[in-house]
Amino acid sequence: MILASAGNVLVWAVWMVAAFACLGSGIAVVSFSNPFFSALALIGNLGSLAVLYLLLSAEFVAAAQVLVYAGAVMVMFLFVIAYIGPRQESPWAGGPSWQAVGAVLAAGALMVEIIVVIGLKASGSLAHSAHIGSSFGTPSEIGRLFLTDHLLAFEVTSIVLLVAAIGGVILGAHARREQPSAGP
Amino acid sequence: MLGPDVAWYLAVAAFLFSTGALGVLLRRNPLIVLLSLEIMLNGANLALIGYARHLGDGSGQVFAIAVMAVAASEVVVGLGLVVALNRKRIVLDVDRLNTLRG
Numbered sequence: 001m002i003l004a005s006a007g008n009v010l011v012w013a014v015w016m017v018a019a020f021a022c023l024g025s026g027i028a029v030v031s032f033s034n035p036f037f038s039a040l041a042l043i044g045n046l047g048s049l050a051v052l053y054l055l056l057s058a059e060f061v062a063a064a065q066v067l068v069y070a071g072a073v074m075v076m077f078l079f080v081i082a083y084i085g086p087r088q089e090s091p092w093a094g095g096p097s098w099q100a101v102g103a104v105l106a107a108g109a110l111m112v113e114i115i116v117v118i119g120l121k122a123s124g125s126l127a128h129s130a131h132i133g134s135s136f137g138t139p140s141e142i143g144r145l146f147l148t149d150h151l152l153a154f155e156v157t158s159i160v161l162l163v164a165a166i167g168g169v170i171l172g173a174h175a176r177r178e179q180p181s182a183g184p
Numbered sequence: 185m186l187g188p189d190v191a192w193y194l195a196v197a198a199f200l201f202s203t204g205a206l207g208v209l210l211r212r213n214p215l216i217v218l219l220s221l222e223i224m225l226n227g228a229n230l231a232l233i234g235y236a237r238h239l240g241d242g243s244g245q246v247f248a249i250a251v252m253a254v255a256a257s258e259v260v261v262g263l264g265l266v267v268a269l270n271r272k273r274i275v276l277d278v279d280r281l282n283t284l285r286g
Contacts (some may be wrong), residue, residue: 008187012187030210060249063246
């Protein structure tokens with residue numbers, strides 16, 4: 001009993017740190033004026049989200065999050081930001097504009113809406129979670145689900161990735177062909 | 185389940201989603217709009233994984249991985265567009281990108 005409650009306190013503490021790091025770095029991404037710092041804050045956000053995924057027994061998704069997002073996608077972002085050069089834009093400067101006020105109001109309304117809908121529809125059933133086996137969230141379980149129940153989603157995802165790769169190549173090639181005509 | 189109920193995770197997910205929506209609505213730099221889109225997708229992912237744990241069903245995690253693949257594709261196309269705009273010497277400001285002439 002004492003062991004169980006000590007584990008509970010430990011999980012709560014880890015959750016607190018990860019959740020507040022996640023929320024704080026999310027706000028930092030939106031408010032930094034330099035996109036380079038925004039991208040670095042997003043890496044922190046993705047890392048703390050991976051900790052939350054681990055607490056929810058989603059080990060494989062947490063590993064994929066760190067490898068795919070914090071590794072590959074963010075490196076691509078940082079390369080493009082370095083290529084384009086830092087472009088300062090301070091979102092909160094010059095007093096509140098109608099656009100900023102409207103954006104804050106719309107985002108706040110969205111959050112209230114989500115929380116009210118979840119609270120009304122699901123608050124009674126959220127207290128008791130299902131018991132899970134030891135294989136929940138492991139790579140073998142995810143792979144089994146992908147190749148049996150969700151085979152169509154798996155194949156469609158591969159087509160989406162292929163189309164995106166072709167699109168990236170075409171966008172890059174198009175820009176390169178246009179470059180001589182843009183010069184003197 | 186040790187630690188907080190799934191409702192707390194859903195609250196974090198709702199906050200993350202609206203933070204991302206705020207960034208998309210507020211910022212003018214397309215790079216930061218893309219970063220905010222990533223935050224929105226991750227908020228949705230957290231809700232999916234929270235419900236997967238709550239219901240004891242792995243399908244939510246499978247869908248979260250599909251969302252990550254779609255997010256990676258979106259980043260490829262979005263960053264390709266940003267680089268193409270930059271090469272054509274177009275100002276990177278989403279409020280001023282309002283024509284679609286090739």
